[in-house]
Amino acid sequence: MPDKQSKSEKILDAAEALFAVHGYDGVTMRKIASMAGVDVALANYHFGRKLDVFQRVFERRSESLNQSRLEALHACQASADENGPSVEQIIEAFLRPLETAQEASNDGWKNYLALVAFVNNSPIWGKKMMSSLFDDLVQVYIVALRKALPNATDEQLYWCYHNLSGALTLTFAQTGRIDKLSKGKCRSDDFTAAYGNMIPFMSAGFKQVCG
Amino acid sequence: MPDKQSKSEKILDAAEALFAVHGYDGVTMRKIASMAGVDVALANYHFGRKLDVFQRVFERRSESLNQSRLEALHACQASADENGPSVEQIIEAFLRPLETAQEASNDGWKNYLALVAFVNNSPIWGKKMMSSLFDDLVQVYIVALRKALPNATDEQLYWCYHNLSGALTLTFAQTGRIDKLSKGKCRSDDFTAAYGNMIPFMSAGFKQVCG
DNA sequence: GTCTATACCGTGATAGAC
DNA sequence: GTCTATCACGGTATAGAC
Numbered sequence: 001m002p003d004k005q006s007k008s009e010k011i012l013d014a015a016e017a018l019f020a021v022h023g024y025d026g027v028t029m030r031k032i033a034s035m036a037g038v039d040v041a042l043a044n045y046h047f048g049r050k051l052d053v054f055q056r057v058f059e060r061r062s063e064s065l066n067q068s069r070l071e072a073l074h075a076c077q078a079s080a081d082e083n084g085p086s087v088e089q090i091i092e093a094f095l096r097p098l099e100t101a102q103e104a105s106n107d108g109w110k111n112y113l114a115l116v117a118f119v120n121n122s123p124i125w126g127k128k129m130m131s132s133l134f135d136d137l138v139q140v141y142i143v144a145l146r147k148a149l150p151n152a153t154d155e156q157l158y159w160c161y162h163n164l165s166g167a168l169t170l171t172f173a174q175t176g177r178i179d180k181l182s183k184g185k186c187r188s189d190d191f192t193a194a195y196g197n198m199i200p201f202m203s204a205g206f207k208q209v210c211g
Numbered sequence: 212m213p214d215k216q217s218k219s220e221k222i223l224d225a226a227e228a229l230f231a232v233h234g235y236d237g238v239t240m241r242k243i244a245s246m247a248g249v250d251v252a253l254a255n256y257h258f259g260r261k262l263d264v265f266q267r268v269f270e271r272r273s274e275s276l277n278q279s280r281l282e283a284l285h286a287c288q289a290s291a292d293e294n295g296p297s298v299e300q301i302i303e304a305f306l307r308p309l310e311t312a313q314e315a316s317n318d319g320w321k322n323y324l325a326l327v328a329f330v331n332n333s334p335i336w337g338k339k340m341m342s343s344l345f346d347d348l349v350q351v352y353i354v355a356l357r358k359a360l361p362n363a364t365d366e367q368l369y370w371c372y373h374n375l376s377g378a379l380t381l382t383f384a385q386t387g388r389i390d391k392l393s394k395g396k397c398r399s400d401d402f403t404a405a406y407g408n409m410i411p412f413m414s415a416g417f418k419q420v421c422g
Numbered sequence: 423g424t425c426t427a428t429a430c431c432g433t434g435a436t437a438g439a440c
Numbered sequence: 441g442t443c444t445a446t447c448a449c450g451g452t453a454t455a456g457a458c
Contacts, residue, residue: 158393
């Protein structure tokens with residue numbers, strides 16, 4: 001085969017790119033197949049219905065992502081004293097693997113995270129799909145944050161996480177709005193700036209509300 | 212006519228509710244018409260194409276919303292000393308009119324703001340539609356924040372606003388995810404808690420990054 | 423097992439008749 | 441204002457090639 005990629009991987013990559021931009025209903029099996037350079041029926045053969053393709057794409061990168069975020073947390077916990085890592089260190093561990101993923105030269109991770117933005121903000125998909133793949137990881141981080149913020153109530157921690165999640169997924173979405181609003185001073189694809197501001201911003205927010 | 216509402220208002224209300232949940236592509240003119248209890252062609256007759264219906268719905272409430280947010284800013288500026296209002300006061304003026312709208316007994320505003328969440332996070336619609344209706348208002352608030360945070364660079368102000376915007380629109384989306392994540396301790400529709408935490412959280416974030 | 427071609431049948435947007 | 445026809449598109453099943 002001339003390409004390294006198998007056809008079924010091409011189908012998932014195409015689906016990922018299209019779902020990221022157009023959401024579930026804005027994509028057709030025919031467009032996915034066309035972008036992947038394969039016949040319409042092949043996606044169906046490999047992955048079943050359109051809904052199965054969607055879920056398969058959403059799940060494909062989640063394990064490796066959760067893995068690296070868990071490792072980042074363990075690393076900062078290992079180097080901390082008996083009080084555990086600071087809020088900043090925890091937030092940084094939570095966010096840096098995402099910055100790294102978005103900065104990869106390949107567009108796959110960028111597309112995937114834009115899809116996460118779509119799912120997270122969807123009244124249809126948000127609750128079910130985000131929870132099933134990411135809640136376990138988030139709970140581990142909440143435990144770490146509770147230790148760093150001993151006066152916090154659970155309610156405060158979850159609402160603070162909600163704020164972080166919204167800001168983060170808007171960053172994933174890469175809409176270009178900040179480019180326009182700032183008249184070019186900021187760019188949606190400037191991840192260094194996005195995360196460089198997000199980490200101190202979110203840390204201060206958690207400490208203010210939960211302090 | 213038995214109902215107070217005109218048919219064309221019913222069409223816009225139905226479209227608003229459906230677009231809020233399903234996004235642009237997840238909604239059909241037939242479903243809008245069916246929910247409004249009118250014939251398919253009537254929506255077309257009143258508002259033109261589906262795209263026009265979408266834009267019409269998005270614009271319908273924007274002016275009154277911008278108006279009340281502008282008034283809230285002017286009110287807190289009027290009661291401030293010559294240094295102008297604090298960051299907290301500005302953020303509060305920006306957010307409280309939204310809380311009030313979401314708390315209205317009628318679902319119209321809730322649906323509208325969920326639609327804003329969809330648009331804000333969409334790579335397709337976000338840049339163009341959010342900018343055309345809301346950037347003028349945001350710039351007025353940025354000016355006020357710049358005065359309250361004289362050491363801030365423009366880049367910092369815009370990235371902080373980006374964080375606020377993401378958290379806010381996730382709150383609009385009403386996905387129910389926080390209900391599940393918190394095992395019922397927090398609820399997506401508990402606006403008092405959402406804004407009560409958001410205002411100090413965001414104020415601290417702005418001050419940390421721009422201080 | 424992998425893949426293509428094609429067919430089926432429902433649904434959708436929209437224009438034009440009334 | 442309303443009803444209906446048109447015509448394109450979409451999900452998916454099937455037949456069979458390689």
